[in-house]
Amino acid sequence: MESDKLLILAVDDDATIRMLLEFLLKKRYRVVLREDGWDALAWMGEGNLPDLILADLEMPRVDGISLLEQVKASGAFSHIPVVILTGHESQELFQRCKSAGADDYLLKPFNPDVLYHRIDKALAAGVRVG
Amino acid sequence: MYALIQTEIDSAPATRRAARWVSAGPASCHLASGLGPDVEQACADTAFRAWRLIHASHVPPLAVFCDASLPDSDVWSLLARLRRESPFRQVPFVLVSEHVDKSLIIKALQLGADEVYDIDADPAAVRRRLAFLRSFKSEQESPVQEEETRRRPPVSSPRRLLDITLSSLGLLLSMPLLLPAALLLWIESGYPLERVQRVGMGYQVFDLYQLRSRRKERRDTGEYTRLGRWFSRMGITRWPQLLNVFLGDLTLSGYEPLPLQVAEQLTTDEWAGRFLTPAGLTGPWAGITSASARRRLEKDFSLSRKPWSGLKIVLTTLPLAFRDLVLPTED
Secondary structure (H helix, E strand, O other): OHHHOOEEEEEOOOHHHHHHHHHHHOOOOEEEEEOOHHHHHHHHHOOOOOOEEEEOOOOOOOOHHHHHHHHHHOOOOOOOOEEEEEOOOOHHHHHHHHHHOOOEEEEOOOOHHHHHHHHHHHHHHOOOOO | OHHHHHHHHHOHHHHOOOOEEEEEOHHHHHHHHOOOOOOEEEEEOOHHHHHHHHHHOOOOOOEEEEEOOOOHHHHHHHHHHHHHOHHHOOOOEEEEEOOOOHHHHHHHHHOOOOEEEEOOOOHHHHHHHHHHHHHHHHHOOOOOOOOOOOOOOOOOHHHHHHHHHHHHHHHHHHHHHHHHHHHHHHHHHOOOEEEEEEEOHHHOEEEEEEEOOEOOOOHHHOOEOHHHHHHHHHOOOOOOHHHHHHHOOOEEEOEOOEOHHHHOOOOOHHHHHHHHOOEEEEOOOOOOOEHHHHHHHHHHOOOOOOHHHHHHHHHHHHHHHOOOOOOOEOO
């Protein structure tokens, strides 16, 4: 059943990447798309708890790092695994994401099977609340 | 903005003596007291007394903390009062509990709370979160923008008009040959038409129509039926794709409509752009068998919004497009 599928919140400011992520993810999960960290936090603040957040790094208003920091500083959302998806290969960025609490870090271009594997791995490792 | 608010909180005692946390209940008071000595805090033992403390001040508190263990009516009525009265509407409301579970989080957030913390939450994280929430709530005037739900991005009207006109005309003109061909294939193998899934504009998956030319049970080996081979050589098998153009799945000239397993490999921003414009019945890729050569051509291929430019491509590549659908070879 559709409602049994886990819910992924995919956050990216690029409309085509959002479409791509929806195309890839909806085969296995329920997907909600938001275009930046601001919209993602607003949506979650209404009481919507995704099972995992997949976030780009470079976004307007609230970028991926800030989104990650807010999620991990929150008492309501810190249990949600966050996987960073970015086109920038940088050791410094990787370290920043890691120290901010990212559960995984994936570079574009990515193999869809690797994406599924990383998501499932982060979901399995995530702390469940309630 | 984030930094400004953080500064405001950090320098609160010097610049705004009334800046304070207000807490209702012992757990909230415990959590708020751990946030540092630089902001005054007012503790109350009931939600009602906390409300009186809040209301008595002209300056809204920096945040309100409330124990989840207080009677339900007290907790939610305090929250409702805060959300009703304009000076306090944007004050972050934090529910504090000894046991945080998913149902409590959802209920609290849905009723207008901003956070739910465990009594032993990290004070630095709480401060960081509250600083952000104050900034966030003050700017969050407009409702959350809903994600666009349209299934296809818009196609320019002249192009669509041209697609409908020419595909209708093409379908009408091809009927005298298409219908007998379909009938003969049906007699020969019992299945004249096949649908294959392709990815078009906006990553929308659609069924691409074509006459079935290969044996169903030996499709993997690509073995033609006797009539199928003949119709393929004549180029008739792809004519039903005019129906896809008529329905709007395809345009006359555009990027190649890709199989799902190929589309999902194009995961960089650079490639994602190709899915912003419609897939085409034909295009510069038509007749080229090498997949990498097709992709290279597409990189240089920028579709003009002028329908006549598209028509030029149609006229130059249509004969190639209507040859049998040659599957590109990966090299």
